[in-house]
Amino acid sequence: MGDTGGDQVEAAVRDCAAVLRPAAGLDWRGVPAGGLEWDCRRTAEHIASDLIAYAGRLASRATSSLPFDIALDEGTGNADVVDAIEATGALLAAAVRTAPREVRAFHPYPYRSANREGFAAMGVAEVLLHTHDIAEGLGLAYRPPAELCAWVLTRIFPHVRPEPGAPWNTLLWATGRADLPGRAPVAEWRWRNNLVIGAERLTLQGVTPAAAADLRAGGTGGFAWIEGGPFEGTRDAAGMVVKAYEAGTHRPEWGMFVLVRREDGLAVGAIGFHGVPDEEGRAEVGYDLAETARGRGYATEALRALAEHALARDDVKLLFAAIERDNAPSQRVIARAGFTRVSAEEERTAHEHHDLEPSLRLYARGR
Template sequence: MRDMSGERVEEAVASCVALLRTVADRDWTAVKAGQLDWDCHATAFHIAEDLIAYAANLAGRAQDDYVPFEITLDEGTDNEGLLQVIATTGALFTAAIRTTPREVRAFHPYPFRSANREGFAAMGVAEVLLHTHDIAEGLGLTYEPPAELPKFVLTTIFPHVQREPDDHWATLLWATGRGELPGRAPVTEWRWRNNLVLPAGRLTLQGVTPAAAADLSAGGDGGFTWVDGGPFEGTREAAGMMLSAYEMGVHQPEFGLFVMVREEDGRAVGGIGFHGSPDEDGRAEVGYDLVEAARGRGYASEALSALSEWALARDDVRLLCATVEAGNLPSQRVAERAGFVRATAEEERSLREGRDEDGTLWLYLREGRQQAA
């Protein structure tokens, strides 16, 4: 999957500047920007502030907070000058995205305190599109960005939002409290969600976005650099399941698919994740696979242990389940090394509801501390 992050930022900034240049002769300080408390001039300047702040955090590899600086406009800067600032900060942000390696993550407070270059690009595009909409609304203009831009935002940092298949822009406006969609309640509070990344020994487990899942399920690389032979078919199937859940509006991002990425070289070696959100009893099913060239090195055990520890530390997970083929001894050893034990016959009957009566699949369980107590 080719990284389009830089191009998307360029397109968003160009669409913003092109529209606002048509009304550069008007007084932007005299009108509020849509539903915001800011006037249109302050909102336009905020776009530039966001773009340069994101560029700084990526370029400076900030880890704990935003880089501590602010930009100001020279006294007497007119609207044309402000548009030049937006275009320039957009160019700097684009350059930072294009020169930042894929594995780099920098600080952003919500929700997991970091984002990669694609996440920052999507946040930047969201800020540009949404605030251009606000300004346009205040000035009585019509604004609709190129269709690929809201789609990029939704499939990257709004994985929890079911999108309207034929109107990504309307979906994004609704998801951020700026519009209505038939059959959906108004949104009064909202946050975007960058992907979750978990440390796992020699690996990181990188949450797959809907955009990456679509590419993986279609035969692409999902934006990852894989070891030879990857990704394995099970990862592609899991990506397809996750994509279906997203399109139906039932995807919970933290309980989706993760790609195992080696710390030493940034190469992906396999997939791991959940078959869906925990049920009402706190049960969740996990699955995993490795590219053949990466097997026999303990990667799957490290990944499953880390994912299990993370899940069982949550209040909504009490029991993890994994089904393993009866003849797959390596996969059984992976489960056992990660703290799973084979279910008893009674547990199998209770949890599997009579499925697989011929015994070709074995059920392995790992309980949370509360469940075990």
């Protein structure tokens, strides 16, 4: 998983220009862009504005929205707007390629920041979708490569079930631009960059379906790992994320997080949930570390941070973890993170009615 998104930005812009430049002689003003309120000219200018805004935020490591926008000279022709899209796309691609992996910059939704891959995916989405809108308004044929659409979906639409063999149709449906058989129309939508939870020595970085698929296949997931990582349990958990994504049940805030050490940017393990909270507000947690990272308190620190983040929500009442009775190190971790062993009666109920393995012991932490 070596790409950072620069190639994808360039590919999206290249296809956009190939469609729009031959139509530069048409009147773009006053012609609605698909279902948008903007006309085709305003929509094309918006593409360039978004690309330069994303490039500026990422390059400057912005912590808030930047007070600038693109302004085209009076008398600028449609072909010149396409030039602006190509130029701003090149700037975003360069910013993505040169930004360190750990850099995040401001984006308002939903978690107030995005990394380089997130900015690339947002830029690609803007180009694909608004090129579609303009093409629809002008009566032009446009269909981007399926792999580019899937690339966007697996990075900033982790909550959307992919339609097998139809990533472009899925992206159009997810953004309210088309229908999919068996799915209700989308009236409101948002993409979702990965969630990052801070701790003292670590950051807990949400794993996208794209990263999870790479980890499951034996890759790094885009992370730089400590020697011996990732641990087998991390790859197994990544497989669970992929299955949930393909089923449309994945919710990124209840998924998997890789533990990245602040001092050197190395990933040391993973932590996360086994799914969304149940009707009673209970959620199960799990964690593991690469063997070379154990004994330093990382698991305890990460578990505390994750528990405090989750239990601050109104829809979470209790977190629990099932640990092998002979796994003394993990039991010490869970205890230091504020979890306690449940009563014998509760554990017996879990064994008898919830298929908890007899060798497992149950620990919980509430508000």
